[in-house]
């Protein structure tokens with residue numbers, strides 16, 4: 001109690017005085033911004049010294065107030081996720097007051113040392129490193145590039161994946177990477193442009209990477225089996241930075257001998273029913289799926305392109321209660337994260353999972369790829385739209401997994417439509 005009082009008093013005192021870089025601002029910038037804002041990283045300038053911060057104090061204050069930086073899409077107050085990149089209201093207020101006071105340095109001798117980043121493997125030496133065989137060239141300008149790469153892994157034995165790290169050789173231009181494995185050996189060129197879909201049906205989703213994120217670590221007891229002979233499939237999003245660049249990425253795999261005792265299942269909601277008139281600022285796409293068994297939702301991955309603005313996902317529990325799963329009020333395709341809940345969300349059998357995505361195909365949407373706006377329909381291309389919400393779920397009783405599998409398969413069959421499948425009468 002005394003400690004709490006002391007903290008509150010100290011806090012009240014700090015609210016009264018003008019924040020300085022050395023005492024108040026550097027700790028925020030170094031812990032919440034410098035991961036992306038340092039030399040060689042994706043952000044356009046470093047924030048690792050007083051000079052860096054002072055030069056842009058006003059812009060920093062504006063962007064943190066509008067919560068554009070640090071980039072983090074889910075709105076506060078709905079779900080708690082791991083590794084949330086969000087400033088507290090106190091941190092934002094400190095930055096605003098500091099900028100308004102002319103960005104005072106304070107005593108720079110007492111400022112914290114700038115963080116040191118090494119781009120080595122975060123989890124130590126991987127058990128297997130898969131390198132892109134040839135460097136990939138990114139021109140200095142032009143549109144963003146979405147490239148799929150298929151790389152042999154030379155796995156002679158099936159393995160259980162415990163963790164994976166994606167490591168670009170050039171971090172200036174990589175905006176995100178999605179990793180999959182394919183064990184079908186259907187012939188495909190080693191790389192090809194791809195945007196909304198991979199152009200093949202992967203046998204395994206491994207996970208995603210975005211700037212500022214660390215390795216993908218599988219949940220306890222849920223190592224992911226990968227078959228001998230699998231090929232790695234990586235979709236990488238490159239953003240040209242004004243000069244020609246090259247990248248030769250690597251993926252590090254960490255294996256374990258521990259066979260999984262549980263499995264993360266992708267409970268995917270999607271709709272192809274998308275036909276948005278030019279100029280329509282509020283076009284709603286919905287989908288739902290009722291889970292036949294109890295699961296723990298451990299994470300969530302949304303997918304849409306540029307015209308989508310709002311992503312809402314929730315569950316209606318059998319008792320009628322609404323449980324939020326994801327609320328993104330201003331979707332930005334450039335920040336693709338795969339969200340993992342801070343604590344799993346229990347969804348009992350017969351929970352109905354619902355999604356509602358809202359699209360803004362008007363000229364007022366700054367991210368609309370068409371100017372003037374054009375009709376937008378479902379499709380995998382940059383000019384098309386998609387709607388997908390993937391609830392990463394672990395069955396509470398693993399022996400009920402087949403029941404979930406059958407229900408999911410039925411939904412897939414209904415979505416591909418009557419041309420392939422007619423339900424028995």
Ligand code: HEC
Nearest residue numbers: 032033035036042043044056059060063069070071211212
């Ligand atoms: C996850 C990576 C990441 C983190 C963390 C991050 N930034 Fe950024 N920041 C970027 C990128 C990338 C850009 C370039 C614009 C874009 O792609 O959105 C950027 C751009 C900016 C800009 C310039 C925007 C413009 O209009 O020119 C400012 C200012 C900024 N960031 C401040 C911050 C501050 C302050 C923090 C911490 C509170 C922060 N950023 C945290 C990645 C990040």
